[in-house]
Amino acid sequence: MSNLSSQAAAQYNNNFLKEVEAMVEEGNWVKMCMQCGVCSGSCPTNFQAGWDHPPQEIFMMIRAGKREEVLNSQSMWMCTSCYNCIVRCPRKLPITHIMHGLANYAHRLGLAPKNQPTRHFAKLFWNNCIQTGRVNELKLSLGLYFKDGFKQGIINGLAMKDVALGLLKAKRLNPFELFKAHGCKDQKGIHAMLKKAHEIEERRKAIKTA
């Protein structure tokens, strides 16, 4: 277990539900789940054997203290943010947000699965959009293709060449974005405010674990 992770667990006397309530975005809703399973039945990726544990199972595992199993799980990373579970949940749990919150927490503690493709893409996306304040779609796609090295990147890129050519022809992909990209004017301000936001978030989480 990483140092950060064992510290967090210790702060809550290994009561994982309490830890989730304090540390995970919207985590205080977890105890409201009544195990009806409508979320699992409504989830588009659950039908493709994507989830090792569907949402209501994750919630029960949290209550049962299965900390490692939950935070190591691929499950939360399968969320497509379709919000079907949220609108159908009879108890109105913000399930999509809890899944995002759990994924973020596992990622921060370093417990999320290594080489999880959506974890990788989420990181790539955030870093891409905050660099200039706006997403650079070309660099985002290239970053994704080349994640497993140069050779694999060329193979991935070739596999996607028809998609790219179609978009190029329709003027919906601009190769010059590699050199002269769209971006905000006040990038300095954006970076400063985000740095501050991270500091505040760290401070708040620290108070909770203190």
Place this chain on the structure above:
Amino acid sequence: MAKKEYAFYPGCSSQRGASASNYLKSVDSMCKTLDIKLTEIPDWNCCSASIGYAEGGELPRHVLNARNFALAEQNLPGQEIVATCAACWLGARETKERLDASSQLMADTNEALKEAGLEYKGESDIRHMVEVLIEDFGYDELKKPVVKSLEGIKFAGYVGCQTNRPFGIVGESFENPMYLDKLVEMVGGEALTGYDQKVTCCGGALAFSEPDKAQAQIKDIVESAYDHGAEMIVTPCPLCQANVEIYQGAINKKYGKKFNIPVMYYSQLMTVAYGGSAKDAGLDGQVIRATRLEEIAAKR
């Protein structure tokens, strides 16, 4: 003076040379006809979409959105913010709800915004373009400028997720929203109201990270459109549009299909119906060309 004015949040995918630039083109044309003045929020930034959460966390995500609100309040006081992208709208509206509900989160957000010399007062409302059309204009008003009917074209109205859930359009159900079908009928097209993949997820950002899973979902969405006799799919969401259109070739290879169905925006149908050219409607931005719409647009 324009009939209606809004602070406009176009979003990253609508920029020149980006994946939904044809959406913006058609929205501009549509708004010109309806006398809607959209003023871009100066120096707006990315909302971090629905995938920014893992690295971005909670507060930084809200701060990103709040920066746009603060810029709108400062530069375009009194104007509601309008987004055309489903994810922009959802992300922004989510942030607004969270900040409205928590004075702590609001104070933290403003502490961070101060670093960029900004302050968010919590005034602006966040709306989707479709809400503006339906609530501020209404179908009768929107129908008035129609000069060409899209008669005889069958459309599968693919609403998707994020313009529908969790917020949706007031008065519509999550399971079977009707507004897209009504917009299709308004421009004279045939709405395939029995289309059963109307609110299915296209895979969203997982189309990038888990292409096999997303393409399995997209296959169902396209296949059902064909099964119902659709000639075109129409959607209000830029990611739905891109995912459902551009992977049809890959799905054909993988599943032995012959998919080749155009995927349009509601604003493209309206622009053509309002007498706009193919260029005005961004029809040149389709990867799978909408030939019948191009023909109607070319007719004098």
